[in-house]
Amino acid sequence: MSGQSNVGNSGVYEAGDQRNYKDSEIKQAQEEARFHEGKQNSHLAQDSKDERSIANKLEREAKREKEPENQLSEEDRASQLDSTLPAKLHGNEPSKGAKIDQQLKEEEDEELRRKGKK
Template structure:
């Protein structure tokens, strides 16, 4: 086998081949940090979709401000839907 064919099989990895919680995983530090950053960004994006979600996830009642944000969001969505129908 030539060198390029030999390394080609290592270019892709099996899905879920790395365990994020395993400290003995052979990933580089940069890859571990990148994966953690990606997970954090996904969580933050999810929280921004619903202002009530962070409090509910922790078992608390959402704050008054979060409830108002949700109400404003729903009103704006309704206004956009109404404008789209005209």
């Protein structure tokens, strides 16, 4: 019976159930958690349960008035030209759906040209 305690033999604890982390590992984990805490643009402007102050809401509306409404991102403009272009810009192969979309778009454009409407 030597090597046994009242709660079991020592093999139960061999897997390292009690882990001692370095202070640097704990600090790094906290920083990573803090990084993912708040997301930009996470507030909904019309949300009645939003806890932003009135001053913050007024500031946001003032900024919104200055922004042009039809401003498209570079990816949006690229996808209007070619459905596969955004993926190519990121160095990826376009998805099957994007390839099919582009093929259909080209077929429709060709048919419109043939009919003389474009």
